[in-house]
Amino acid sequence: MVTGVQAKLGATLPVVFLTVHYGLGHLAHLTRGETVLVHGATGGVGLAAIQYARLHGAQVIATAGNEVKRDLLRALGVEHVLDSRDLRFAEEIRRITEGRGVDVVLNSLAGEAVSRGLEALRPGGRFVELGKRDVHENKPLRLGPFGRNIAFFGQVTARAHTLDVCDTQAVRRIIMEAEASGHPLRGVIHSAMHLEDGFLGTLTDQQLRDALNPKMGGAAALDALTRHHPLDLFLTYSSGNALIGNPMQSSYAAGNLCLEALTRKRRAAGLPAIAIEWGAIGETGYVARNHSVQETLSRLGILPIAPGEAFRAAEDFLARSTCAWAWPARLAQPPALGRSTS
Numbered sequence: 001m002v003t004g005v006q007a008k009l010g011a012t013l014p015v016v017f018l019t020v021h022y023g024l025g026h027l028a029h030l031t032r033g034e035t036v037l038v039h040g041a042t043g044g045v046g047l048a049a050i051q052y053a054r055l056h057g058a059q060v061i062a063t064a065g066n067e068v069k070r071d072l073l074r075a076l077g078v079e080h081v082l083d084s085r086d087l088r089f090a091e092e093i094r095r096i097t098e099g100r101g102v103d104v105v106l107n108s109l110a111g112e113a114v115s116r117g118l119e120a121l122r123p124g125g126r127f128v129e130l131g132k133r134d135v136h137e138n139k140p141l142r143l144g145p146f147g148r149n150i151a152f153f154g155q156v157t158a159r160a161h162t163l164d165v166c167d168t169q170a171v172r173r174i175i176m177e178a179e180a181s182g183h184p185l186r187g188v189i190h191s192a193m194h195l196e197d198g199f200l201g202t203l204t205d206q207q208l209r210d211a212l213n214p215k216m217g218g219a220a221a222l223d224a225l226t227r228h229h230p231l232d233l234f235l236t237y238s239s240g241n242a243l244i245g246n247p248m249q250s251s252y253a254a255g256n257l258c259l260e261a262l263t264r265k266r267r268a269a270g271l272p273a274i275a276i277e278w279g280a281i282g283e284t285g286y287v288a289r290n291h292s293v294q295e296t297l298s299r300l301g302i303l304p305i306a307p308g309e310a311f312r313a314a315e316d317f318l319a320r321s322t323c324a325w326a327w328p329a330r331l332a333q334p335p336a337l338g339r340s341t342s
């Protein structure tokens with residue numbers, strides 16, 4: 001902890017620096033020689049953004065709402081300081097950048113200032129949205145500036161609910177609550193599973209139901225309840241087990257193959273859908289918890305991939321979205337089996 005900083009205040013430091021790292025680094029890829037417009041620059045995120053930009057050799061144009069705050073920014077060595085309450089900041093920016101515009105905007109302003117911020121971007125620039133007010137109020141955005149090939153990154157708020165994915169009433173209620181709070185549903189990621197291992201003939205009806213319900217019943221419920229929502233993605237987690245099989249996990253394979261059949265059906269209907277046949281995921285989840293499973297998979301040549309690698313693979317498949325299945329696994333040697341990817 002920094003000396004003289006109360007624990008309660010100090011606890012906020014990682015949050016603002018992570019926000020900046022994620023927004024300016026991971027999303028906007030701010031690089032040396034670029035210019036970033038930081039709105040509300042005397043707040044926690046703004047001050048962290050100034051440090052981040054300097055560390056990465058980028059130039060800062062900062063705004064603040066009153067003269068005292070603007071003096072603080074000048075005292076911190078920020079060369080170009082503008083008034084965030086005066087919408088002419090966009091014209092000022094064009095003058096400062098000799099008509100070119102800034103490379104990145106880190107925005108926390110609402111209303112008309114959002115459109116002015118978009119206008120202040122150079123063609124191909126990146127706009128990172130931190131503000132929540134316009135999102136909550138479902139405000140429209142003028143799309144003209146997007147004709148200059150700019151990228152808009154909105155930060156996402158996540159909320160966790162505990163429910164049985166097969167409980168259609170409960171899932172419907174969550175969707176309705178999200179819609180009512182001004183957050184339209186745009187994507188579904190389905191990863192629930194329950195395992196009942198054993199040869200098919202030895203499983204009871206109840207065990208079969210328990211294994212099939214989260215995969216098959218859950219995906220069917222999510223599909224039915226979201227059919228009339230304009231989704232960008234409908235991602236289900238299948239397994240390499242659906243491809244190579246395992247006599248002790250036929251109920252699991254059946255559940256995964258149902259996900260893939262649903263994926264084909266949705267795609268045939270022109271709806272977004274992709275099923276990822278994960279190999280083995282390391283560090284977290286079922287395989288990471290079960291060393292004997294890890295050993296068995298390793299003997300078959302299937303090695304765990306780190307969650308970060310898994311996320312990158314998922315991002316890649318979703319961006320390309322050209323095939324219904326994908327199998328991101330690290331293999332000791334390539335699989336002998338092939339699979340249709342249409």
Ligand SMILES: NC(=O)c1ccc[n+]([C@@H]2O[C@H](COP(=O)([O-])OP(=O)(O)OC[C@H]3O[C@@H](n4cnc5c(N)ncnc54)[C@H](OP(=O)(O)O)[C@@H]3O)[C@@H](O)[C@H]2O)c1
Pocket residue numbers: 163164165166190191192193194213214218237238239240277278279280281282284285286287288
């Ligand atoms: N981990 C891997 O290496 C791997 C490999 C291939 C495929 N996958 C796929 O990836 C997904 C996630 O695997 P994982 O390793 O993270 O599994 P996990 O740790 O066992 O988690 C499964 C989750 O599903 C939830 N669940 C079960 N039935 C549910 C229901 N009816 N409604 C809502 N939630 C339900 C469980 O909640 P409770 O704890 O409350 O029961 C649990 O949180 C699975 O679909 C799996 O097939 C994983």
